[in-house]
Structures are given as C-alpha cells and as structure tokens.
Amino acid sequence: MSAATICPPSIEPDLPPGAVGRLTIDLDALAGNWRQLTAAAGPGVTVGAVVKADGYGLGLAPVALSLAAAGCRWFFVALLEEGEALARAFAGRWPEARIGVFSGPLPGTLERFLAGPSLVPVLNDLDQVEAWRMRGGGRPAILHLDTGMARLGLPPEEALALAADPARRAGLALAAVMSHLACADEPAHPHNALQLARFERLSAGFPAAPRSLAASSGFFLGPGYRFDLVRAGAALYGLNPTPGAPNPMRQVVGVQARILQVRAIDRGSPVGYGAAFTTDRPRLVATIGLGYADGLPRNAGNRARCHVGPMEAPIIGRISMDLATLDVSAIAPERVRPGRLVELIGPHHDADALAAECGTIGHDILTGLGPRLHRVYRGGAPC
C-alpha cells in the first residue's frame, strides 16, 4: 500500500450544529478485516468485497477505495448503476480491478456493460448466457449456478445441459462460476453440505473457470467452502459471520444520537405514540433525535437499548420518524443532559445486538442507516 494514496486521519469529534445523529466508519478496521480474511484463507484464495447497496450503507466510494488501497481487486455490486458508480470512483486507478454485477445484463444494458472495461456481468439464465456469448465481444462473465436457493442462477438441469453442449458455450469466457449458500450462518444445517456437493458437481462442467461459493459466513464453514474467490460483505463491515460464536471481525460502525430533551415523569405517565409504554414508577426520560427514518427500526420500540458509556438506557415507547425515547433513570444526570450523545451502535452494543433486539440481521440495520446521519470516516480515508 502506498502512503500517497492515503489521506491523513479525518477525525471530526463533534457533530455540526443542527445534526442529531452521527455515523462513524472506521476505514482502518474495514481494511483490516479484508486483510484478516485474506491471511486466513492463505495463498490461492482471492477475497473479493461485496459493496452493493452503497457499501452496505457506509458509502460506496470511501469503502471501496479503502479496500482497493489495501489490495482488494474483486468487487461485487447488485446493480449496473452501482458498478458504473464504482468504476467512476476508481477513476482509472487499479485498472486491473474487476466489478461483478449480480443482477447481470438485463435487457437493454449490454452496451453499458461493454462501455465499462472493468464490469463483469453475472449471467443468471440461459438467455443471458446466449446474449453475452453472441454480443459480449468475448469479454468474460460470471456464470451463476443455483445449487438450492431458488433465487437467481441456472437450475442444475440447465447447468448440466450447458456444460454438455460445447456449441452453446463457444466463445463464452468465464471469469468465474459462482453459487450462493442459503444457510451458511447455521454451520450445522444439512443444506450447506448439499449445496457444496451440488456446486462441486455442477462446476466440474466448466473446469477452466475459477469457482466462487462462499460469502462471509460460508468462508467460516471452512477451507472446503472457499474455492478460488470469496464474496465477502458483512464480515468486512464488522458484522459477525459466525452467529452464536464470538465475532472474529473488528468493529467498523458506530452510531451516536444527540439528546434533545430530558424530562422527569411521574408514575403512570404514557411515553410516545399509542401510549405504548406507561411508567410504573417515576422515571427520567431522554428524547434522542433519531427515528425510523434514520434506520432505527420501528420495532426497536420497547425492545432495544442505547448506551451511555457502559450504562444501559432502554428504549421505551414507540420509535417515531425522527425521535426515540430512552429511560435514563439509572444514569448520572450530568451524562444525559441535552446535547450529549448516546450510543446506539458501538463498543457496548454492536449492530448485531441491535439487529437481534429488532428481530432482524445486521445487514438490514447497516443498509437502513439513513442520509440524515452525519458521516464521519476515520482512518485511512483514500484521497
């Protein structure tokens, strides 16, 4: 990594006046997570980065540029627009970087794929295979095989038929064959071994192509699942790829919210919409300026927790569009004055913990973080 591509740390401790929430993104931890996976995989395995949905909500350009500066050369996005935006962000740097586009060459997009030399479409059905073979100019694509998810990709019988018919494959250059695991976050699930066996069998029909099966959790199912190319998303962003076991990744994301008002209320007082919480004793209530429009799920109401240092501040009442209410009775009053920040995601309570309280997964929390949060990038922000 050359120092010239890295900006000085951009630490901005304070929120601008008027901002009510802050999203901090530790780009050093992000790059460290990529290096950790790359080192753990060892030689012969390439760890690609999935940066779809604006880099899981953390900012496509800063995320991808940090990973590229660390040495990552394979990137994946869901949409062609995302791939084009990434190619623009690279602006001629890392010309060898490749951008796989999961949604593939949808009708009317062929010219745009051909205009972007780094773009690699994922071919999800036989029509796309045929179109790319005839009009893709010999450019490589990724062939997606469905090994048991019924989502995208060629079903086994089509994959076998294509493999068996050289005429239908003539001129088709494959950068990889890929499939996706449905149950990788449950290591004991029998579907993992079944999909692995199907992938071995179906990919053998395309012996010259590198193989890609694992995303973040699949990586941790063991070396037998890693093949040539891993497509890691969640783990890079610090989410736990091994649910139920300690998180092997570094935390990347923090979310803090500003306290707007604090009030002492009596026993029997309702809090928030629907009077969905009523106090059983006098309490101190802090209102923070962060709501479901900012990505604090509405079903965090009466379920999730914030933190002030190590102290818990349970969310009480419903989440509003722009506001939420916390019980801060147990916290020293000087620490919960208006203007102070409380932690929604951070060292005491990570995105997975918030997700579990809300009945969802960390991917959903990160990609839901809204544009009103003031973003602060820490560490090796690329210029």
Ligand SMILES: *Cc1c(COP(=O)(O)O)cnc(C)c1O
């Ligand atoms: C989103 C996605 C990934 C990344 O999954 P993580 O669980 O975030 O690592 C990999 N492959 C495909 C096909 C995906 O859609």
